[in-house]
Amino acid sequence: MILKHFAFCCGIGMLFFSCGNSEEKTFPKRENISESVYASGLIRARYQYQAFANANGIVQEIFVQEGDTVNIGTPILSIYNESARLNRESAELNRAYADRQANQTRLQDLEMSIAYSRSKYQNDSVLLERQKRLREQGIGTAVDLEQRQLAFDNSKTGYEASKLRYIDLKREIEYNERSAAKNLSISRALESDLVLKSEVGGRVYALLKEKGEMVNAQTPLAVLGSDREFILEMQVDEYDIVKIQRGQKILVSMDSYRGEVFEAIITKINPLMDERSKSFTVEGVFIKEPPVLYPNLTLEANIVIQTKEDALILPRSFILNEKNVITADKDTVAVQLGLRDYQKAEIITGIDEKTEVIKPGK
Template identity: 45%
Template sequence: MMMLLGSIQYGSRIGRWSPFLIVALSACTEERVTTRPKEGAITESVYASGVVKALDQYVVHSQVNGILLMAYVTEGDTVEAGDPLFLIDDRSSSLASRKAEVNLAFLEKNASSNSPVLAQLRASVTRARESLENDSALYAKQMRLWEKQIGSENDLEQRRLAYTTSRANYEAALEAYAESRDRLRTELSLARSDLELSKVAEDDRTVRSWIDGVVYDVSIEKGELATTQRALAVLGSAEDFLLELNVDEYDIVRIAPGQRVLVTMDSYRGQVMEAIVTKVDPLMDERSRTFSVEAVFLKPPSRLYPNLTAEANIVIRSRQEALLLPANYVTIDDRVILASGDSVALEIGLRDLEMVEVISGIDASTVVVLP
């Protein structure tokens, strides 16, 4: 009975521990995924998405508010700088221009040498001068009589007072004439300036092209309201295009003009085109937290259109002969696990999405284990 129990107990132990033994045996027989560093080329780049834009592309706006009377262009039209694009019915500027013309004509008449206003003032000067001459002669005559003791002192005083009054009146008439003449000249000059400004405002009714190029879009129709905030059209170069790329703020400090760009586009699938960075906008877009970077194609494709989407890799550094290791074998703290189970710290050089460059820590003969 005791032997039977012992057998049962022994058998129960075997049954209880056998699963762990099976797992251990299978773990020992499982093959680990390993690799060795290999020589190869690597390119470190910054990803950017963007769109194609025509050179000098801009959105056309009106300088005045009003109803669109005429659209002189349609999509696809070729234009030159200064060509009219749209005519806006801005009645306020038209009225202001006519008012300025009437005011200028009125002031030109009043400021002319034979104007009624100045003629009347000159007549006042003439009368004052004649009165002064007469009173001056009478005063001088009375002075001579007084020296001969002829006449009374009261007569002399009356003549002197008349002379003094006439002289003051003459000087006042001269001053009034000069002041009115100068004021009218100033008002005339201001009226001419007002007319020029009103004509400029009236000229703003005609929206003109700033560039030689192509009309890519017209977004308003005759009879609709044009405002200074509403886009009327999109114009740009007919032949020259650029890439407007968006680079994350994390990477922008690594971007500079002159860097090579590898570009792919949905419109040209399977093709990789080269471009070069020409401009880095120093102001970040606060909403997207990105910077605008411009690049131009070294060999542009045969046909391009504004707003075509593009993806780009801006080349930061590249090396043709480097010791490379798949990035998934390297831990977040830049270490690798050896076949022995030990971990080794690496000095990492260039990186791309798949590979890293090993500067030191292991060599081409080192076997590393996938963590």
């Protein structure tokens, strides 16, 4: 019994020893490999923006529903503001009061005054010349001549003054008319701000306020954007941004299309880094868009930096410290790596396709 027990234990020991010595091995293979940079982000509608109204008040009426298509200038909602309406009505009254036609009587009164002053000036001029001729003939006194000269001077001054008053009044009426028209335009513009209109042709993706709610100039009221064109908005780490260039290929996966990969290209690199996330915003467009897209769908992307065909490839789990491999003979061999992704790496020097390597232990 003791011998049987000893043999059983030895058998169990040999089994554990054999299992403990099992090693995962592989050979390098020739494959294509791409180096890529990982990025995460969202789908955005092109020209997507939050709409604000440059006015304070209460949402009076909503003209569209979420999902509706709109054109540039389509009314989205209106805001009620009593003071804006009263200001516009006051400006209309001022404009009517300052109208040139409404002030024609004042101009006509001065025109009549000018005509009278001109007639008096001409008459006094004739009388002065006559008094001068009489004086030359010894008729009349020096006082009579002085009175005629004084009357002439006064009528001349009155005539010139009436012309100046007419010019001033005309300029005043023109100024008041233009000023009232400008004020009316401003009042109408402010009142038109009470109607929020679409700045793009596309779709209403969200209405952020309901009828009866109070809003101000800092309150976003709606989200609008293109209903046909979408862009990829991705965040790239600052350590990888120097590798990114416009025109590079992107492989995109989305939770909405599980198991599918879509191709896109880089179209824009925003040069300012976000200090909080230490990342840059990179934009791209699909080469062929998925059939259905919505703003704010999440995505994961691999931006392809470079690709190499028929490269000698080894899984990265078989590479020790990114510089060595262990051969089947237990030798540690230094290797030079080339392109690499998250699972495999290119072997440039150190081993070949006939070299069997062992997966390093953890």
